[in-house]
Amino acid sequence: MTNKEAIDSAAVRLNLNNIENSLYDSKQMFMEASGMSTTDYLMHMTDDISNEVHEKFENMVQRRCSHEPLQHILGKAYFYGHEFIVNKNVLVPRPDTEILVEESLKRLKGVNNAHVLDMCTGSGCIIISIFLSGMADRAVAVDYSEKALSVAKQNASLNNADIEFIYSDLFENVSDDEIFDMIVSNPPYIETDEIETLSDEVRLFDPMMALDGDKDGLKFYRNITEQAAGYLKRGGWLMYEIGCSQAVAVSEIMHKNGFAEVTVIKDLSGLDRVVCGKLM
Structure with missing residues (x-):
């Protein structure tokens, strides 16, 4: 043959x-x-x-x-022009998430010595891409999965990115002595009952804790937004990737917690993909 x-x-x-x-x-x-x-x-x-x-x-x-994902089999994926190690412990970086990086970089323009925090970092692809853009002088990444953090650390080393990684249940282990110019997050946002309807590649091989956003898919948006004000500068941005049907709900959560200029950005397919707001 x-x-x-x-x-x-x-x-x-x-x-x-x-x-x-x-x-x-x-x-x-x-x-x-x-x-x-x-x-x-x-x-x-x-x-x-x-x-x-x-x-x-x-x-x-x-x-x-x-139906094991191709990226798991190859052990790598490409995101925002960079190579990342991926395995069963992290979500495979998706092209749609590049919209979150692009919108974050737009809002970091003109910010001197920017400090950026990535909550629920997973593979680290978001914060590493932001750091490699030269827009962040300090980059911090948080996850509650030690296995995911291990992969993220490997990716930072692979891409020569200077990132501080913190094992933490959201902000629990993040020092309240530091405030950030931006918090970016692609948190778990799938409704629990919907997980069984996902493709085999996702349902059988992606880490459950990176998918499950609780009953309505909004648990992490609520928890992060409610605490974000204690870690953001006034005028700082909170940036989220969302599920395509969650724009209204996440926007309302942000408004209720003191964020203004709340904006919804669509992906290349015309679906709602990012919600962001400025702390006033």
Whole structure:
């Protein structure tokens, strides 16, 4: 069997298991298993696949057929132009979340020596991307999962980002001696009863504590917003990623807790994706 035949055959199997973009996934796994670049593959696509590569590739294909996310299998994902380590302990960074980074950077323009806190950091992709933009002089990231923090620390090292990581149940272990110019968060926001309706890739392989936003999906927005004023400068911004049906509810929470200029921003699909407000 040639390299190309192996890729094509795997793509058929993936498709039969209802994997979208099956040919793309098959190629990505082959490249990882073989260590080939795209150029290498084009030069050797008609060569016979080696036993060693075939064994590695077959293991990956079986995992993908079970709907394990491609990024978990590859061990990496790309976000805002940077590579991040991902595994079962963190959510896979999504392109929609880049909107949160972009809107945060817009509001950090002109802020000198900006201090930014990322609450529920997960893989660390948000705070690391903000730090690498050069817009934050100090960057702090919080999570209640030690396993997630371990991944985030690896990602900071991988990207040469100077981030302070804090293990904490929200603000519990965050010093109240420091105030921030911005708090950014992509918290768990899926309603508990909706989790069983999610795709297999999410429902079976993403960490539950990174998904479950309690009965109405708003638990973390309430808790973070109610405490945020104690850690934000006046005029500082609170930035949230939200579920596409949560804009009105999250906006109301922010208004009730002293935030003004509350704004809803849509993603590239035209769905509500970010809510932000300024502490007055």
